[in-house]
Amino acid sequence: xxxxxxxxxxxxxxxxxxxxxxxxxxxxxxxxxxxxxxxxxxxxxxxxxxxxxxxxxxxxxxxxxxxxxxxxxxxxxxxxxxxxxxxxxxxxxxxxxxxxxxxxxxxxxxxxxxxxxxxxxxxxxxxxxxxxxxxxxxxxxxxxxxxxxxxxxxxxxxxxxxxxxxxxxxxxxxxxxxxxxxxxxxxxxxxxxxxxxxxxxxxxxxxxxxxxxxxxxxxxxxxxxxxxxxxxxxxxxxxxxxxxxxxxxxxxxxxxxxxxxxxxxxxxxxxxxxxxxxxxxxxxxxxxxxxxxxxxxxxxxxxxxxxxxxxxxxxxxxxxxxxxxxxxxxxxxxxxxxxxxxxxxxxxxxxxxxxxxxxxxxxxxxxxxxxxxxxxxxxxxxxxxxxxxxxxxxxxxxxxxxxxxxxxxxxxxxxxxxxxxxxxxxxxxxxxxxxxxxxxxxxxxxxxxxxxxxxxxxxx
Amino acid sequence: xxxxxxxxxxxxxxxxxxxxxxxxxxxxxxxxxxxxxxxxxxxxxxxxxxxxxxxxxxxxxxxxxxxxxxxxxxxxxxxxxxxxxxxxxxxxxxxxxxxxxxxxxxxxxxxxxxxxxxxxxxxxxxxxxxxxxxxxxxxxxxxxxxxxxxxxxxxxxxxxxxxxxxxxxxxxxxxxxxxxxxxxxxxxxxxx
Numbered sequence: 001x002x003x004x005x006x007x008x009x010x011x012x013x014x015x016x017x018x019x020x021x022x023x024x025x026x027x028x029x030x031x032x033x034x035x036x037x038x039x040x041x042x043x044x045x046x047x048x049x050x051x052x053x054x055x056x057x058x059x060x061x062x063x064x065x066x067x068x069x070x071x072x073x074x075x076x077x078x079x080x081x082x083x084x085x086x087x088x089x090x091x092x093x094x095x096x097x098x099x100x101x102x103x104x105x106x107x108x109x110x111x112x113x114x115x116x117x118x119x120x121x122x123x124x125x126x127x128x129x130x131x132x133x134x135x136x137x138x139x140x141x142x143x144x145x146x147x148x149x150x151x152x153x154x155x156x157x158x159x160x161x162x163x164x165x166x167x168x169x170x171x172x173x174x175x176x177x178x179x180x181x182x183x184x185x186x187x188x189x190x191x192x193x194x195x196x197x198x199x200x201x202x203x204x205x206x207x208x209x210x211x212x213x214x215x216x217x218x219x220x221x222x223x224x225x226x227x228x229x230x231x232x233x234x235x236x237x238x239x240x241x242x243x244x245x246x247x248x249x250x251x252x253x254x255x256x257x258x259x260x261x262x263x264x265x266x267x268x269x270x271x272x273x274x275x276x277x278x279x280x281x282x283x284x285x286x287x288x289x290x291x292x293x294x295x296x297x298x299x300x301x302x303x304x305x306x307x308x309x310x311x312x313x314x315x316x317x318x319x320x321x322x323x324x325x326x327x328x329x330x331x332x333x334x335x336x337x338x339x340x341x342x343x344x345x346x347x348x349x350x351x352x353x354x355x356x357x358x359x360x361x362x363x364x365x366x367x368x369x370x371x372x373x374x375x376x377x378x379x380x381x382x383x384x385x386x387x388x389x390x391x392x393x394x395x396x397x398x399x400x401x402x403x404x405x406x407x408x409x410x411x412x413x414x415x416x417x418x419x420x421x422x423x424x425x426x427x428x429x430x431x432x433x434x435x436x437x438x439x440x441x442x443x444x445x446x447x448x449x450x451x452x453x454x455x456x457x458x459x460x
Numbered sequence: 461x462x463x464x465x466x467x468x469x470x471x472x473x474x475x476x477x478x479x480x481x482x483x484x485x486x487x488x489x490x491x492x493x494x495x496x497x498x499x500x501x502x503x504x505x506x507x508x509x510x511x512x513x514x515x516x517x518x519x520x521x522x523x524x525x526x527x528x529x530x531x532x533x534x535x536x537x538x539x540x541x542x543x544x545x546x547x548x549x550x551x552x553x554x555x556x557x558x559x560x561x562x563x564x565x566x567x568x569x570x571x572x573x574x575x576x577x578x579x580x581x582x583x584x585x586x587x588x589x590x591x592x593x594x595x596x597x598x599x600x601x602x603x604x605x606x607x608x609x610x611x612x613x614x615x616x617x618x619x620x621x622x623x624x625x626x627x628x629x630x631x632x633x634x635x636x637x638x639x640x641x642x643x644x645x646x647x648x649x650x651x652x
Contacts, residue, residue: 025596
């Protein structure tokens with residue numbers, strides 16, 4: 001019986017249409033407002049963030065549904081039936097809840113086409129985010145139905161939508177006026193991503209997830225109870241869940257938003273290839289492993305040929321700072337800029353940069369692996385950079401190209417000069433000098449790097 | 461009696477509340493972009509409030525009556541839009557100004573047109589869906605905190621409600637919507 005009514009309500013009520021409108025709007029916004037998403041986590045977080053939009057729409061859909069009987073002018077007729085109100089409205093509330101969840105999931109599935117690497121890493125931390133988004137949508141329609149039942153006017157639904165926008169879109173501005181990032185924003189149905197923008201590597205802490213789950217569930221329960229209640233007394237009692245929820249959620253809330261976002265350790269873990277040569281990359285970028293394999297093999301063989309003993313494995317780092325480097329590992333810091341395609345040649349070049357030794361801190365100007373800071377980095381030393389480029393060129397057997405433009409960077413001239421000097425020497429001497437340079441670079445010792453390559457007194 | 465039958469008292473109260481809300485939020489929100497956003501959303505709320513009045517209580521009865529509906533409908537939309545505009549603009553004189561009067565006028569005109577189009581296509585009760593969805597999409601596409609697109613012209617026209625007051629294409633878009641909405645509603649009336 002219940003299932004049959006539910007089926008009829010799903011088909012005949014506004015549920016289907018509401019789900020369609022919400023999902024379509026959401027998909028449009030997810031596609032239109034952002035570049036393709038670099039990771040699944042980013043899509044999931046953004047889909048929660050745009051609940052600024054979808055949540056008020058859910059609210060309006062609920063309110064619209066609640067007015068059905070009045071619109072059809074059967075309100076009084078229905079009120080005379082002996083069946084209690086909660087039994088009558090439960091199926092339609094369920095239908096709306098199903099619609100809300102469906103809308104959210106369809107929206108996510110539709111926007112999956114906008115994820116750059118659809119086979120990329122799907123973090124476990126995304127699952128509670130999705131579940132909470134769906135729960136918040138259920139809360140939206142039930143609250144909307146409650147408000148619609150309390151204020152049965154044709155104006156209710158559009159007004160709720162607009163008031164919802166005002167509340168959710170303007171509230172961040174008011175909250176953001178505080179310089180501190182308040183944890184209280186977690187009480188809102190939409191979710192603000194981590195402040196530093198590192199979407200891909202973070203997830204919401206268990207505590208924040210639990211608090212949100214409790215709060216959203218309390219909101220939804222109150223919405224449903226108010227909608228199903230028929231007497232003022234029971235309606236008042238129906239506020240109990242939300243009061244209880246607030247009483248627990250507010251003190252248990254993480255103090256700040258940055259407390260709520262924690263690092264996703266699995267995302268940064270290295271995954272490696274099984275066969276030789278071993279190429280490792282963070283799980284987040286594991287989709288790039290295949291394209292890395294060929295260049296890595298080539299880079300390793302070049303190093304083994306020209307600068308023995310060469311390293312045997314390649315660790316493609318993307319995030320984080322260069323740490324101490326074991327001699328058998330080639331650590332490559334490739335900043336995989338999402339929108340750039342890397343050819344195999346470029347990758348080999350990047351891997352052989354400075355013979356695979358990461359530059360020492362503060363020597364090359366802006367470090368792409370460091371978050372951008374306010375103060376300008378120290379000016380790069382052209383002799384240091386020139387030496388690195390000369391070594392890279394020597395490994396690749398490729399003379400640094402002469403300047404094409406009017407103005408040439410000083411390090412390029414130095415690099416070409418050093419390359420020529422180096423190439424004129426006997427092979428053993430070349431190898432010895434580059435090895436000495438590499439040792440100095442690994443230890444980040446002081447002293448002029450260019451001198452190590454071209455010999456004292458010859459640089460002028 | 462015509463006014464009563466079209467739910468004008470409720471609408472008037474709602475619009476009045478919007479105006480008061482605009483004034484109150486004007487005191488609360490300092491952020492300049494936020495003020496424009498609030499002004500837009502309040503204009504949206506106020507214009508959607510006129511939607512239910514665009515249909516009579518009984519569709520068939522209205523059709524059967526020997527009244528020349530088109531001019532009356534056109535007058536209804538125009539008067540409703542002007543009233544909303546007048547009330548919202550009045551807040552600018554009472555308190556601090558939220559957004560330029562020109563901007564409010566443009567937005568109210570365009571949104572009223574959209575409501576009228578919505579009434580003609582979807583029926584008066586569902587009419588608010590059109591302006592609400594459009595505005596919502598624009599707000600998400602052109603982020604409320606950022607600057608609206610300035611080129612090409614079709615983007616300016618699509619995001620007319622968040623453009624600055626001197627964007628010609630946006631004004632054109634709003635006027636076109638207002639005229640089209642009024643004409644469509646005057647000719648077709650509200651769908652049941």
